[in-house]
Amino acid sequence: MGLLKDLSQKYRTLSIVGMAKNAGKTTALNFLIEEAMDEGVVLGVTSTGRDGETQDLVTGTEKPRVYLDQGSLVTVPSQLYELADAGLEILERTKYSTAIGELLICRVEDAGYVQVAGPVIAAETKKLCQDMFRYGVDLVLIDGAIDRKSVANPETSDAIILSTGAVLSRSLKNVVEETAHIVELYELPEFRENDAITDFLRKDNFEHITVFDEDGKPTVLDLITGLGASGEINDAIKEDTRYIFIPGAMTNSVIADISLKNLQKVEFILKDPTRIFISKIDWGRLRKRGLRIKVLKNIEIAAITVNPWSPKGYSFDSDLLISEMREVLTDIPVIDVRR
């Protein structure tokens, strides 16, 4: 069975997330679209575009320009409609707007290049996907527009496709390890131990640093941020503290001053893996010391695309890079997009 057919049976919406700028995200997107054409999967394509990269109407180089086959659905802002090289039939004028006009849902009638743009707000992207399903697509691909990992947020899509590549480092070993690190973070286990705590944290978009004892009794700390507050957090860990909820970013400065004893005793609960900003090396060190993290919602990685070419002018042996990747990431399909 083809990759896309397989994915379209497991997931409804997939976000494409780049590990770094120029990791080959657009190449990956075009590759997936091409595969979909071959396998007869009807695609919907949108993006989580911000104003910035869609404003350059002159050269069009900054924008993701994708080649779409007849029958695919795509979201295009009204001002870019005229510029599309593909023949587009407007199915619907949506109520979502971008800096360059209201969004149109279009069906490709004549294959060609299209400049894709989507809503700025994640919640709107979700609704838009629903609209596209009404027109009978099998799978919606959401282009992460900007190469920032926060678009991996599990609220946006069912799963992600992680784009990685040579651009990360001149050392093949580093490329593999950095990718494996992100995969490990994204696949952190979800917190299931105590439903009372989960319910407590889920309601009303709870935003306070809170410690829980063994029975799940919460104590809300008087802290505006966890950043640089590891001393205060350490002081708040009592004999019977079991869990700590950190609503914001998880960095070294949140844990630096927590004593070894306390670190081993408690488990951290985060909203999702995109909140973690701990380098590969520190992560390994902290894990050895006993750091345990669970998340309210983790991120499912449907596939990893690898680009062995870097725009900085170097490349790796594609077979070697792919095989090293597969050795480390055994559960996820790894694809070379330049094949």
Place this chain on the structure above:
Amino acid sequence: MSENKTATTVADLTKVKPYGDTLNDGKVEMAFTLPVPYGEEAEECAKQYVKKLGFEEPNVTYYHELAPGYTFFVVYGSAQQTIDYTAIKVPKVEGTVMDRVECGEWIGENVGRDITVVGASIESDAHTVGIDAIIQMKGFHGHFGLERFKHVVPYNMGSQVPCEELIAKAKEVNADAILVSQTVTQKDIHIMNLTKMVELVEAEGLRDKVILTCGGPRISHELAQELGYDAGFGPGKYAEHVMSYIMQEVVKRGWQDKPLIADR
């Protein structure tokens, strides 16, 4: 026949090309290094390379050996390509720009409270020149900094400030805006640092509760927006540009009565 017998003296803005000695001669000076040993073959190599780039009449005016196997060149050539200047659209920070005194008065009248900003040169960058130019009293190039503005409370945290500290400070003082400065741009380090900053701001749930701006010699408004910032300030922008934007944005977002981040 036209009566005008002189050569073109007015540039055609729909077809602009570089100016050297005379209009439209297309002359460009290039400097680069090739990984080839110094010698006449190297000179020819540079010439052919420049020709391949699309320049005509390449002239190597200077070259020397940088290190064994590397040669540095200065080459002149005539560019053939033209650009339609009239079709260029550059995204710019919106709003009117007022001077220092006007900004103070405008804030007093329209915001009715002090505007708090926190700024720093973040992460590996040790250069304070950018953030000082905007915040410090003496300012830059005759343009006083935010410390001299009325109704503005600026915090200048200096250089090599970790993103975490900057965010913690912004939360502590309930900043309306964060100013991030990046001077060093080698190997795109500024992109890495700025991305880290915006991702942390996002993770901290602060992104829509603060005006996030950045500035530096290689920063444009377009780049800033692409990275997920609200605005970017490049060369030639001073404290009054930054504050004019911030104060109008505060009003646009209706934060006049919301000095506390928690209320926004």
